[in-house]
Amino acid sequence: MRSFFKVKTAKEVLESLRTVQPLGTETVFMTDALNRILASDIVSSEDIPGFQRSTVDGYALDVRDTFGASESLPTPLVIVGEVKMGQMPDLGVKRGECALISTGGMLPQGCDGVVMVEYAQKIEETVVEISRPVSPLENVILADDDVKQGQVILHERTLLRAQDLGVLAGLGIEAVEVFRRPRAAIISTGEEIVDITEKPKPGQVRDINSYTVGGLCTGLGVMPIYLGIAGDSLEDLKVLFEKGLSQADVILLSGGSSVGAKDMTLDLFLSFADVELVAHGVSISPGKPTIIARKGNQTLWGLPGHPVSAMVIFDVFLRYLFAKLSGLANPASYYRHAVEAELDRNIESASGREDYIRVRIVTEDGKLVAKPILGKSGLISTMVEADGIVKIDMNTEGLYRGDNVKVRLF
């Protein structure tokens, strides 16, 4: 067995991934743009809404006519017509006059405010009494109140949310340039691993990691390419791996758990030209037996065979990597949401490594309590039971019952 000769801290690994460049760009229609990442600034080519709009149902008028108006002494105005929705009003409103207007209607010439219908009492077919003063531009949206021409309305490297699609729609933008979604080739190895369609013989287990890792990719908008289970030999593995390298930006080789499988992964990585070893082991538990290498902008991962360990490594490193590849300005948005909870027992931790503890969250006496789940990292059921994970920092000896901890939710 070769010892891990290049064990890195989580911080060092993240630092070495910092130089990963975003992928190329592509153009997608608005209806496919949710959660995609903008590849360029969006500058408004026009004002929105583009005309003065009423925000209420009421009467458009010259606000000066309403000064001094009150319930006891209302101001009568002559109704000269009605603003039709979606049309430029063909009526002019002079002093002493007003026009009926609906929410969203365009203010007629001569008007600089709208009185709500609640404060206007129609006393004749063409006369309305206004019972309160209206301020200039009251109940009015200006032509450039929403968006100004020339304004950068969305910045490049932004993750597009529903409201961002809305403002793009408002500008008449039907398609946007976004970064290409990362592609991740997923390969399983290990002499003990069989496909989920097979009945395992004694000593064999089904391939779990392809599906947990694939699911985590899908959840981030990364396209998983399931390449299946590699044969037992380095040659078989190499064939599948080359297929991955030709199709994907990231190769996720979910190694067998044995030392032999790990050694083969290392040999495999080093057998390719221009491969630089980033880490051979990381000081994280669970997840130590991880091998990471770079080949230009592609990264090669020898993930731990234990499902829990592989998921922790994904959480700590691959979210960050995929955020970088996706062009995201703030990789933190690709991390899981977190809640604060009170730990319900002491947890020991070896210093010199980061520990990740699975916890279940329950509400007790109106507060969130994190209950650690004990169990080996080979047991996927412990992840099914868990609601999230808690990190114990490298230079801490552990956490105490009653500590407030941050739980990253699944």
Next chain:
Amino acid sequence: MRSFFKVKTAKEVLESLRTVQPLGTETVFMTDALNRILASDIVSSEDIPGFQRSTVDGYALDVRDTFGASESLPTPLVIVGEVKMGQMPDLGVKRGECALISTGGMLPQGCDGVVMVEYAQKIEETVVEISRPVSPLENVILADDDVKQGQVILHERTLLRAQDLGVLAGLGIEAVEVFRRPRAAIISTGEEIVDITEKPKPGQVRDINSYTVGGLCTGLGVMPIYLGIAGDSLEDLKVLFEKGLSQADVILLSGGSSVGAKDMTLDLFLSFADVELVAHGVSISPGKPTIIARKGNQTLWGLPGHPVSAMVIFDVFLRYLFAKLSGLANPASYYRHAVEAELDRNIESASGREDYIRVRIVTEDGKLVAKPILGKSGLISTMVEADGIVKIDMNTEGLYRGDNVKVRLF
């Protein structure tokens, strides 16, 4: 203008949606099952891993042979062979013997524990000295440690996460029965609304709501069916609406903002057989001019024309509705994640309604601060600027600067 004759509180509306039934079921492959909702319990048909496995690299042995072993007085054992990965060992281990085993390997007959390679010193080709005692079942996973045969491993109405896919894979389940994804027909109306491909004339604005509402649907796994903009007449609208009713579970009619458009929506809803009006107006701001009706298990929504209002209504009601239709046991998982932040100014609120305030979140002195964004609900740019919304309860007069508030993140 008809007054809102059936104004409901948010609580009343949610109560009336409580009886909505989950949709039918369908079978999907594991690679498409992420975020889908299980339609039935998953019961394990076998034990996992199905055999006793080593969790470390080391030597499998009878633990009784190690009792009393220490660094100063190590116990020598004869190595009788090596366990091959993925195979049932063809060697028996007797007292005084041991077998080399890798992580994940199957324990040979006669062994009930594994000593880590770190505590085993090979002194001859076939002799190893054990320098510490091993407890029974130390470094061993039992045949049913992960999953027991007959155990309910996942409950119906659970949202499938990556780790859930993992345990299904471990059981050899290739496809699962899940609830059908809801379909939402999206229609825009309003004489002032034009398609995003058109250049608006004065008085017209482009259709924003189809894209914000469509994006919100997509984000929840709901399939949006974009039916476009209805013509100006009730007849035109009815044709499009019938198309929606024949294809979708939920019809989201994003109304024009004018009173006329609202009246037409109400007439439209009431023109269908078996339609029961749920609410004509909700005591929420922004979002009051909302019309909700049920036709059996289908729900019809006349959303406010203002983009911000429509998004608030989606957040408060449609997330819940889609959770119900999707069969989710706990609809809360379809709500947005929330963080606590300190409000940086006073906010007034009218009692008798729920207010929703858009806020930006910034970090000041290491704590999260929520900064209210002022602006009319007609302005989509205020949502682009916002990071989340804060709810002000019905019977509160407002919130104060320094208050700790819960911000639902976008």
